[in-house]
Amino acid sequence: MGKVIAEVVIVPHGTGSPSLGKYVAEVEKTLRSFGLKTMLTPMGTILEGDLDVVLEAVRAAHEIPFRDGALRVGTTLRIDERRDREMTMESKVRSVEDKIRS
Amino acid sequence: MGKVIAEVVIVPHGTGSPSLGKYVAEVEKTLRSFGLKTMLTPMGTILEGDLDVVLEAVRAAHEIPFRDGALRVGTTLRIDERRDREMTMESKVRSVEDKIRS
């Protein structure tokens, strides 16, 4: 109960350059410091773990671009939680891949 | 500092009916109980207030469909925060409307 898969995207606005990697790297370091399972993808970071820890990590990571000079930050979080059975990052992908193959 | 405009969408999965209003109404009641400014739109609920309270409200509202029988819940949250100047729901819309008219 309370274990979720989530995706978070945190971007600064108005930084003067279309390259955001510098900010995203610092956000990622912060997300990785909370003991959650994390996966960096081309469109965000996927987190697996207790919902309260996920929210704590997102709260902390949302501060990072401000610390690094941004004046505006946009954060998007998608949470997927099911309570009838265990769900992991791997089981979600495997379930779909198995069905595609069969 | 810490005041944000956010949008939250919370939906149950696998409930057996395409009508989700019953769940959404209970989610909405919960969101409205935190003293934030709220606006119900056709695509979600917009919140204005302190980020920590927003996260607390979203955390509580995410539980509601489970309490009401859902086995899986998807929650999406978008946060917009700027720290160079005050931003409100009204000022965001007015700023765009003014520019469209001029």
Place this chain on the structure above:
Amino acid sequence: MGKVIAEVVIVPHGTGSPSLGKYVAEVEKTLRSFGLKTMLTPMGTILEGDLDVVLEAVRAAHEIPFRDGALRVGTTLRIDERRDREMTMESKVRSVEDKIRS
């Protein structure tokens, strides 16, 4: 069939100012030129109409910040479509408000 409610958010990245209203106003003008029902909210624009027209409008609006000088654009679109019965912006909000009151 094919009639949807959708929400679109289109933002430029790296423009040098945290104020995005100038870009959003031009995006909004474009979205309004497609004959869809539109509603500007503090967190985006809600559209109602034929899905193909919605996609055409979003495709056109995504170009606008580039035309206006942006080098990177992020566009987010959420589509909600049900085919068992008619759904409008008004009916979605009314359905929830009625349930909250009852």
Place this chain on the structure above:
Amino acid sequence: MGKVIAEVVIVPHGTGSPSLGKYVAEVEKTLRSFGLKTMLTPMGTILEGDLDVVLEAVRAAHEIPFRDGALRVGTTLRIDERRDREMTMESKVRSVEDKIRS
């Protein structure tokens, strides 16, 4: 010009089971049939290619859960496009990973 990285999530509502893998697998097959680069993640599918083809693929995939019996479908699409230089799925992740290590 017009090459984007995008993420799409397509889910049916009211199917009666919290397991959505059957629907997602069919959506994924459709997305893979358009000649785009695709990556299935635990939270959606990432696409790389021409924006018009991405929109065509999403439009087609949005139909799939209806074909398979769903009465309501929610589709979310995030598009990231930059025009000052080439961007790929790999380059986005590598850029962040390099900065984390340095």
